Amino acid sequence: MSAPTVTTAHAPVVGDGTSVRSRSARRWRRARWWLALLGLVVVAGLLSALPEPRTSTLTLAPDNPGDLGARAAAQILGRQGVDVRYVRHIAEVRSLAAPGSTVLVVGDYLLDADQIDVLDATGADLVMVDAGWALGLLTDTIAAGGGTGGEPEVRSAACDDPDAVAAGSITARGSLQATGPGAVVCFPAAGTDTDLGGAYAVTESDGRRIVALADVAPLTNEHLAEQGNAALVLRALGRHEQLVWYIPSLDDVGAGDGSTDAAPGQLLPPVVPILALQLVLVVVVAALWRGRRLGRLVTEKLPVVVRSGETTRGRGRLYRRARSYGHAAAALRAGAAARSAARLGLPRSAPAPVVVDAVARATSRPAHTVEALLYGPPPTDDRGLAQLARDLDHLESEVHRT
Amino acid sequence: MAVTWRAVVLAALGLPVVLLVPATGTVLLWALLVVVACAVDVALAASPREVGVRRDVPASVRLTEPSSSTLTLSHLGRRRLRGVVRDAWPPSSGAQVDRHRLDVAPGEGARVRTVLVPTRRGDAHADRVTIRTLGPLRLAGRQASLTVPGRLRVLPEFASRRHLPSRLARLRELDGRAAVQVRGPGTEFDSLREYVIGDDVRSIDWRATARRSDVVVRTWRPERDRRVLIVLDTGRTSAVRVLDAPRLDASIEAALLLAALATKAGDRVELLVFDRKVRGRVASATGARVMAQFADTLALAEPALVETDWPGVVAQVRQRLSQRALVVLLTALDPAAVEQGLLGVAGQLTERHQVVLASVSDPEVDTLRTSRDSAAAVFDAAAAERVGLERAAVAVRLRQRGAEVVDALPDDLAPRLADTYLALKAAGRL
Structure with a gap:
């Protein structure tokens, strides 16, 4: 059956009723709130990025303003004309440190022997804070003692090192011991002698000075202003105009000379970030290409999807939840009886004894078993119901018109 | 851009x-x-x-x-x-x-x-x-x-038209025009012809025989120009899915086959699409235009999620039909819905018209009825059994009120309805 073709639109349609002006006005109306929101986000981002210099929470970092930080010391040194360079990698120490500069090393937990060799090879003056093990590798004349626990206590110089004398007394813990000639140990624990160790030690070896502090406390913002801490620290760190502030970091392994694995960021050639930027451009253009649809999606109403069997299933669930074995069994029995009766030519209204009789004759089963099956007591559990259903199936399959 | x-x-x-x-x-x-x-x-x-x-x-x-x-x-x-x-x-x-x-x-x-x-x-x-x-x-x-x-x-697809040739052949048999001369059962006098061996002696027309030298028998043919009104129910029960299509689609197929058959049989077919109001109608179309109008009207029939207004249907039927006619109700034999609606007014229809109720049954219920896989399946089977019994009971009550009931699977409904129509025609009950 091919119907005649009819034209549903007689005059050709030209254009969509918009002009350049109306389109741009509509676009502006649609986009202006989003643009305003975007502008707000950009301004907020700039405002939050601008004022504050970067700070950290790393212990003894020169940009940490907290109690355990050392920004106070670093800023004072900076104001006095010392060029403080804060570094985290041994490779930077290697390139910045030279004879005539100072290297401050904070902690030696993350240092290995190779890195200590690098420190040794720079020829710069070293200030080792809380770095007993590293000291052992750098010099034979100072060794770390114990006792860094407890609160910092006030100790007086008790030696003739000019820096220590200038400081007078400091607050510190822990001890360092002189194990060879040329080492000067100061600030012993209160009531003891420097022979038993002190918080501060100085030695000269190979023409450079190694200063050791057993405790970080004198450097911290919290304790810098106490006693002569500031004097000792500033004199120790301010000997030269160059100060390399080195705090070893976890991702720095090896001697930093390229002989071992460098950090992933340093492995990439420098062109990679720019290449990534170009790739972003490609992705943006590709998104525009795929994102513009050729006309809108066409929708249509869908028909009802409720299946006719749903109500029957729902009824079955209700039976089951109510554990109404009686109802279920009665339905199964009535169905089987009705079908058997119909097959035997009995009317729908045939009374129960007639049906039992006819079915018993047709299946040659005793009448009382047929009656028990079709009109017996209801089952009381799942198993009984399933058994009844199977028995009824058997009975029904045996019913044939005689 | x-x-x-x-x-x-x-x-x-x-x-x-x-x-x-x-x-x-x-x-x-x-x-x-x-x-x-x-x-x-x-x-x-x-x-x-x-x-x-x-x-x-x-x-x-x-x-x-x-x-x-x-x-x-x-x-x-x-x-x-x-x-x-x-x-x-x-x-x-x-x-x-x-x-x-x-x-x-x-x-x-x-x-x-x-x-x-x-x-x-x-x-x-x-x-x-x-x-x-x-x-x-x-x-x-x-x-x-x-x-x-x-x-x-x-x-509509009218896939049921593949059943049309066989039903038309049956119709020709009824008409007495088939190659095999089976005496057309019917109630309307058609013509006189010579007696051949095998004819029922009771159909010999003695008066005509007396006028001529040969023995003459009367032939009968089924009535023509009867009216058939197909009422398509688009209420909520027609929206339900059976197999993969709404129940309404199977009803539409049945309506189209019946319309084609009845038109060929010389009856006048009308259509009423109704739920709470008239959604479409075909009336007073004749000849080839009947099928075109049926297809056009049935194309737009959509299930509405409302309860069908059966008194309204009866009023419409009364308004449209003045003489006795065959009224075919294409609806669902849903026990609850039928008891609430149709049963109350079925008597008013059957006392004046021959009523046939055609309903799509669901093969899924039969599958459920025979499943014994688990305890839950047995409960579902019991529920399916109960639904089947209730449908049968409602069908019996409708038959008691004088209506014919055709309850068939979606694919079988159209031929079964056509067969029912032919049987009614053969029995002269239109």
Whole structure:
């Protein structure tokens, strides 16, 4: 059956009723709130990025303003004309440190022997804070003692090192011991002698000075202003105009000379970030290409999807939840009886004894078993119901018109 | 505005350049190059709004048969039009390929054809025509969506027409025109003919025999020019899905087969689509126009989620039929719904008319009834058994009120209803 073709639109349609002006006005109306929101986000981002210099929470970092930080010391040194360079990698120490500069090393937990060799090879003056093990590798004349626990206590110089004398007394813990000639140990624990160790030690070896502090406390913002801490620290760190502030970091392994694995960021050639930027451009253009649809999606109403069997299933669930074995069994029995009766030519209204009789004759089963099956007591559990259903199936399959 | 894959390639061509000159400035310059090239291309593209578009669609097509929508484009602009046009139709219209390439010189036109194989009955309204024109570099272009009206009426499939030849053969047998001369049972006097051995002696017309020398018998034929009113119920019970289609679709197939058969049998067929109000009707159509009007009206029948107003149906039937007729109710034998609605008014219909109630039954219920896989399945089987018994009981009550009940699976309903019609005709009960 091919119907005649009819034209549903007689005059050709030209254009969509918009002009350049109306389109741009509509676009502006649609986009202006989003643009305003975007502008707000950009301004907020700039405002939050601008004022504050970067700070950290790393212990003894020169940009940490907290109690355990050392920004106070670093800023004072900076104001006095010392060029403080804060570094985290041994490779930077290697390139910045030279004879005539100072290297401050904070902690030696993350240092290995190779890195200590690098420190040794720079020829710069070293200030080792809380770095007993590293000291052992750098010099034979100072060794770390114990006792860094407890609160910092006030100790007086008790030696003739000019820096220590200038400081007078400091607050510190822990001890360092002189194990060879040329080492000067100061600030012993209160009531003891420097022979038993002190918080501060100085030695000269190979023409450079190694200063050791057993405790970080004198450097911290919290304790810098106490006693002569500031004097000792500033004199120790301010000997030269160059100060390399080195705090070893976890991702720095090896001697930093390229002989071992460098950090992933340093492995990439420098062109990679720019290449990534170009790739972003490609992705943006590709998104525009795929994102513009050729006309809108066409929708249509869908028909009802409720299946006719749903109500029957729902009824079955209700039976089951109510554990109404009686109802279920009665339905199964009535169905089987009705079908058997119909097959035997009995009317729908045939009374129960007639049906039992006819079915018993047709299946040659005793009448009382047929009656028990079709009109017996209801089952009381799942198993009984399933058994009844199977028995009824058997009975029904045996019913044939005689 | 739209960009093509060529713009992406142009952007990607910047990668080797960046490798040669690795600087952020290179990337920015290349981005600028891409933007400028696209902007120039857009500026040089033909305007999609300077194209005249006309859409030609067939008035109607039968479900599952292919059809086509033709777009006639005339280019009114001054630049060469290169690009794509999309003739958008709803998903159920089954548009195979709705995007077409265009390359039209100024002042010329193009015609593109979209093949539609509809998968759902009813009116399909075409969506917009989208034209995307590309510039000479084909990097980017302009796009516009035009509202061009178009409507395709998808008629019911009438798959049940394959049952028509066999039923027409039965009808001819009834008519006494078949090659095998079985005496046509019927109640209407047709003609006199000579007695042949095998004729029922009771049909000998003695008066005519006396007038002539031969023995003459009367032949009878089924009544003609009876009225058949098919009432299609589009209430909530018709929306339910049986197998993979709404119950309504099976009812429509049955209505179409019955209409075709009854028209061929010389009866006058009318249609009433009703739930709470009249959704469609076919009346006083004759000859070949009956089927066309039936298909057209049934194409738009949609299930409504309302309870059918059976007293309203009775009022409509009374209004439409003055003499005795066959009233076929295509509805659902849903025990609760029938008890609430139809049972109360069935008597009013059956006392004046022959009523046949045709209902689609669900094969899933039979599957449920015989399943014994688990305890839950046995409970479902019991529920299915109960539903079956209730349907049977309702059918019995309807039969007691004088209505014929046909309850069949979706595929069987149309032939079963046709058989019932033929049986009623043979018995002279129309």
